[in-house]
Amino acid sequence: MLAHRTDEEYRIMLQGWLQIGLTLALIVAITPIFGGYIARVYLGQKTLLDRVFQPIERLMFRLSGVKPETQMNGWQYARAILYSNLAMAILLFAILMLQGVLPLNPTGLGAPTWDTALHTTISFITNTNQQHYSGETTLSYFSQILGLGFMFFTSAATGIAVAIAFIRGLTGRPLGNFYVDLTQAITRILLPISIVGTLLLVAAGVPETLSGPIVVPTLEDPNLRQAIALGPVAHFEIIKQLGENGGGFFAINSAHPFENPNGFSNLIQTLAMISIPTSMIYTYGVIANNRKQAWLVFGMVFIIYVGFIIVTAIGEYQGNPLVNSILGSAQPNLEGKEVRFGWAQSALFAVTTTGTMTGAVNSMHDSFMPTGGFVLLSNLFLQIIWGGQGTGTAYLFSYLILAVFVTGLMVGRTPEFLGRKIEKSEVVLTSFLLLLVHPLFVLIPGAIALAFPDQLAGISNPGFHGLAQVMYEYASATANNGSGFEGLADSQPAPTALWWNLSTSLSLLGGRYIPIVALLILADGMSRKQPVPFTTGTLRTDTILFTSVTAGVILIMGALTFFPILALGPIAEGFLLAKGG
């Protein structure tokens, strides 16, 4: 297929790979700097921002009655998360339902339906940001700034806190205090970067205003009017990306020229959404004092990530064979893509946003070629190609524990990880956490929806792709990603919206809080174990061999669980396209 390309086309293709490669190089360069900084924050070492934020934190702790020196055990930590998240959820739900009487509502929007408000609340509290509504036509500026914008920070910070508590537990330290970890994730990491990021995005062209939409006559036909939606977008946008949230201010998310106007803003958004999960792996290396292992785990994920980008980008670059035969030449698949991003930046963004559980989109995933659909679904199934804010890092190290157990069985040694014995309760918890929760909340509701395609599913694309639409929605909800094959009729006033709002709400909650509690109990147990001395018989976990075994465990477990869906969805669609539709 590549044999018939002209020199010009080769140049375009190489330029695309160059921009992807340079972005990847930036990601690698940021990791040790940022990861080292996060470790300093949570080890209580001196950092640059101490003088600014220590007094603010002290004031915040006093106002909320938190004694920062109090340690929490696993259950206390988990309860603090559940209580605080519940309080936040009630506040958000109240804001959404009272939207009609609250200020900052220039377009005079009423409250959304109760099921939309409930789904939105659960979706944002769980760091998912699956959206069954359009921002412009459903939510006031008040709801966006003071409701959703609040969750952007707290749900991301909750994830970071869980990861830090988990790392502390694995390395034999007490877990810490949830409120301190939550607050510091905001004051030391999310907020300072968001302030700088807001200004960069505004400078790039992202609006930040309280004015309502502008209506103008169009140039070609003055009788036709254009409504240009505005809003306080920039401050929202940066934390949407940085916190791996992904819930767009506008319906069409980062494809909207006001959310993401050019190559510069797109670079900021790409780096923002991936920097924390990549860096947290390095943070682990610093806290566990084993940077080699951190780089090995980083390398393992990075290789899969790059492979996924290549597969997706090639598919989009080669384009849709059915349309190429109309065009008379192979041209990129630009359906649902913006000219300023093209095939390369769209593919990079899509793989990154599904891998990191951000869920923002700068192009429409439903319209990707089957190769892209295969990769995006695989990201949602695996959950660790960087993974969710904090939780992804914790999953990754849970997989190491599982791999320790598997290799222990193979070589007949007592499995140990970081000098602590892996015993029955650890194995039960990790397998439950990694291998049961996710498929349970994806496959069961998916099967129910597919059993009633007309009454419940609301599929918009016929054939194999329709199956992928349904499974993508539940995988996205359970993995707390939030992107979608958005053709699905999941928003009010569609008749299938009620089903989608309620059924995905269960997947959202199950995919978030069950793993968090399990992770904290696991960490608590590990932190209480007597360290066993390191001997020549100890299985080393910071080797290429062991990391490769871990990668094998991850891919085999993922394939065993989800391959049938991939085969019946994108793979079958790919064969259909190859034979001419």
Next chain:
Amino acid sequence: MNPIREITKAIRATLVLWLLVAVIYPFAMLAISQAAFSYQANGSPLKNPQGQTIGSALIGQPFTSDRYFNSRPSSTSYSTADPNQDTAGILKTGVSGATNLAPSNPALLDRINGKTDPDPKKAIAGDLPRLQKAGIKPTADLLYTSGSSLDPHITPEAARAQVQRISAARNLPTNRVELLIVQNTDDRFLGIFGEPGINVLKLNLALDNLR
């Protein structure tokens, strides 16, 4: 610890954090952005000599006639409506959206090729026949709809394919039109990131301003 005290702490912490990140942070950012970047913060408005706003430099508009560079097809017609027939309320809020058509969906080919149907409501004009009639060699961006439905750009190839037609319709030398294309091209960031695009609204405004 007793549960009442834990719950009280959760509520107090929620309110304190809310104050910081949902009140102080956004309104401080609004104030700074409005003061330092007033043009961008208000949506990069394009104004006519009378000072009226006529569009945004970042948002595309529909163009299908011979006198203008045609823009990409859009699933929302670039958030436009006839004010007398705006039953969907598009002009009240503004909209964005995409087709979300899968590459295997027959509706995609129908939209491109057009479709005849005895029921005129079900017939589709098709973008390919429209471009062929206008004498424009179709490019990918002119056949595929964009992600936002507001894409301000077309590709350099799509612009080049329209030069002849514009210069004939407006009686302009082709090099004059080509110069305007170059002047209204948004390049990659640092020459590396993203793809070059021709801002169709700005280009067409520049054409009108030649008079």
